[in-house]
Amino acid sequence: MRAIDVKLHLNGEPVSATVRPNRLLVDWLREDVQLPGTKLGCDSGACGVCTILVDGVSRKSCLMLVAQAAGRELETIEGLSRSADELHPLQRCFVEQGALQCGFCTPGMIMAARALLKENPNPTPSEVRAGLAGNLCRCTGYVAIVQAIISAAEELRQ
């Protein structure tokens, strides 16, 4: 297999990588560049725990080859807060409002929320729910998640 060279931006920094052609983006993030915050939950691209931002919009990283990310700007959960003490409003609201329990869907959910708020900074609860259609959570019943996103949206608008 002929390795391929890929240049992209990851959490604001330029990255050059040489990867096997069949390398999945989610595996590359988790194993090759030490960003295991993005999770793997299913084998059919349906659960959404692998959600990241690519060029500012949400994408499922388990349905992308690294090659398909060439030239693009990637943002993962690790890019939202630079240090352990500093939390993005979405993260803080999720924590404070009980929008996470087991936490496994949380990175993907927060990135989906980030993409949603970039596109629609003042969503109604119904629009929030629609924007999360591709992200499964089995723990919370989504109630606190929707509330946390609405709170974060308000904070971000200020």
Place this chain on the structure above:
Amino acid sequence: MVQAAKPHGRIGERTPQRQAVEKAQGRAVYVRDMILPGMLYGRVLRSPHARARIINIDLSRALSVPGVRVIVTGADIPPGKWGPIVKDQTTLARGVVRYAGEEVAAVAAVSDDAAHEAIEAIRVEYEVERPLLDPKQALEAGCPRVHDDRSNLAREVAFSRGDVQAGFAAADAVYEATYEVPYQYHGYTEPMGTLASPDSSGRLTLWAPTQSVFFTRELVAEAVGVPVSRVRVIQTVVGGAFGGKIGEENNSAIAALLAMKAGHPVRLINDRPGDFAAARKSLPEIITLKIGVTRDGRMVAKQMYVLADNGAYSGLAPEQMVVTAMRCDNLYRIENLSTRGLLVYTNNQPSGTFRAFGTQQAQFAMDSHLTVLANMIDMDPVELLRRNAIRAGDTSVHGWEMNSCGLTDCINTVATEIGWDEKYRAAPGNGSTRRGVGIGIGIHVTGNRQLADWDGATVALKMNEDGSVNLISGEGDLGQGASTVLAELAAAELGVCFEDVVVSQADTDVVPFAFGSYASRTTLLAGNATIRAARMVREKLLNMAAERLEISESDLDIAEGWIFVKGSATVGMTVAEACRAHIFRAGGDGIYERASYDAPTVMYDRKTLYGNVAPAYSFAAQAVEVEVDTQTGVVTLIRSVVADDVGRALNPLAVEGQICGAVAQGVGWALYEDMRFDEGRLLTDDFRSYTMPVAEAIPDLQTVLVECIEPNGPLGAKGASETAIVPTAGAIANAVAHAVGVRIQSLPITGEKLLDAMLGAQTANRAGGNNA
């Protein structure tokens, strides 16, 4: 009863769980995030057939795949069988496969790709046999046995109370109907996985998201044929469990086997289709109910027949069939009943532990049935429930003692909040959508003296020189916030800051023996043990301070890490100083106290099933409003209100979260999660086809905490994680029936099923018949 301290600190506040920040940052470490030096990647080969003899397994091609280190089959496992109660399972199939998905071989290789390639290169020759898939056939004469060494009857219960015949004779309305409910898959977003690592002496350490490190240790030791002392199990951050990671399935045992054989760490994560097949899904059941009520709404006779599908291996299915057969009776002031329950082996996928442990199946039937009876006697279904609801101070028909019971409050609360009186009586309207309301109730145990004659917890508290506390407990945390609550209780009782209590990871080498997190037991049992241990620590701290300050102990108090003279807060010493003083003196020692709490309950009599099995019982009620599109049959949830009697809500944030999650799971089971099979093989083995609720499917869910203080609970708390799943399916089925006048007695209530029933009812009506 454990005397509760005066509540302070974080108790009663909406406190985020300890690990919330790291989870929100993606820094929490789950088993799939863990890497060890020399680690190999494991994969499993599963049987595509529900019933077959294994004629031959050809590993030659697989072994020559580059990077493969070890392949194991049924030839590599110790003799004998294992299991949580019934010893009927093997780590890998030995000679025969009994369900589609059963593990036949496993590979460990230097990369996941290599392991995958090797799995695909294994050639298994099967002699396929006709599988036994219908539980109704399992007991027929001449029916093939699923296991050679035992009958297809996995468990049977039969019991009666009072006089059922007299009861029916006295009834003014009698109704009989049969309900059929399918498996539910747990659907945690983190698939089950284990990282197993042998040390140089061969002793194994396992990291896994298990609900019980001690169950896993015992089962894995049995499965690989070593004493428990040769196995250490450490709980990783759990990505959801809901009963599915309690040790019944084979993932940890297979990982252990691979690691032992390879002499290297092996990380074995189930792929999702494999997890769908192998997780012990909730028991599919057929429940026939015949209930009689008097004109004034009293339930005077109940006859119940349960036929439950054990699947190929038992796990904890037998105990859950018993729960289906008897638990719901304890909701009502009923005296006359007669029940028979059968659990049968089939070649379907093994059923086992699922949230609420067999209750949701029975309650779907009961809630549906009682609404029909209410209609028959022209009584409001809510009123019928009020007239039969068990109350605080009652002892139920099975000997359960209701020290606290908020059931009636829960019923009244949801009825009020949903606007029941108005909506129940509203005219149906004649648009293409119709709305309806329905109600359901539920009961759950808090802990359960069912598995052994002990239902306790032991907690140790170790004080550090800086005044912080290590809380050492084996119960673990599934993400529901159990550790957080224990830390709050310890902090409150000791008088230290919540942030200064560190809860240990559950590690069988370090923590006291524990059953683990299931049956909503942790808060009450480990909570009480925590309070006891904390009081012992507190006494030692006060002792030391009294000595140093030359003040009588009774004049001292502790708050926020400061031991002070009552009335003169400036005179005192820090908890840290007291801890150091305890160590650094002639004959000193660190403060390390351990306490146990075993619930004041009894094991039920296995023949009569009578006895107060749990220290507390939780109750819930749910009212839902649905809208049915009468042209497509699709049911949309409009509004849902659930009231949960959790005793005292030590952490309302956590409790509400659990309730919402439980309801969402109940909604999924009732409406969206449709499992389909072909000759025993699961077709819907991914999240595209097995559709669990998404945010849009849960539009308006209101939770109300009804706090009926439980004398046995720490500060009055009882279990809160499971009850809310119980009323959901019945409430929804009732609401649908109210909306369109057609009742569905099997789950899920899909659009096609409902539309078929509605059109069938129309035809019958036109022909002069009448269906309720």
Place this chain on the structure above:
Amino acid sequence: MHSFELERPKRLAECLDVLDRYGDSAFVLAGGTAGVLALRQGRVRPAVVVDLGGIEELSGICADTDGSLRLGAMATAAELGRCPEVQGNFPLLAATARRLGTVAVRNAVTVGGNICAGMPTADCPPTLAALDATLTIASARSTRQATMLDFPIGVDRSALDPAEIVTEIRLPRTSAGKWADIVRLTVSPADYGALVTVAVCARMGGTPSQWTDVRVAVGGARDQPTRIHAAEQLLEQGEWDDSRIEQAARLSGAEATLSDGRASAAHRGRLVHVALTRILSKARQQRERSSGGEMAG
């Protein structure tokens, strides 16, 4: 995942040469939602994967001077949903694109990929059929045109030769500004995949009861999307009263033959019936309320 070589051509000509060279040992990758999944699950094991993502000529949405709209095969559903030209002149396609799947899926799915993935429930084909879309299909040796309905896509089959790709989809000017509507029914609120989709386009005729150029396209009811010609003719023959609507709906529902775990053919037929009835009733209502001006769906 199975190993393969990856080609990332920058120009269409280069891409077509590569496909010509490799023939059926090449696999074309568009957005990846179907393609990467097929590779991961081992359903396809090609020697070479050709990634179309870097080919400028396949991207973009462009209005022609004659009023038609050309969609690059790699235009994503998200782009279609946002594009002012699509929203303005072909709102049916904008509506289709905005409802397809979920947000992340819309950001990845391409219109070419959606047409070629071989899913009976794919969202774009019925809409494109109703809009009289034509496809440009190119190989290294030739270029041809096809309509959506010349392009039979059964489950996992394709009307393309291995060396061909769809490069462009053209929506003719004649479809712009027609009345149009779509109903997309799903199994439940928890399932975002389409179950049955009905798309209707029609032009209001000279008199209030007249409709011309009617298109009735159905997806998810057979193993490929279809237009129901009998219904179309019926609907061009007179006023859309209850009886005509009912007859058209019944005709269309009777064409449903796809039966699978999600729904039986009979149920799909019922849903087609319901969907078409709703669309036609709404059309009639809107026409009655308006004074006969052009209406966008």
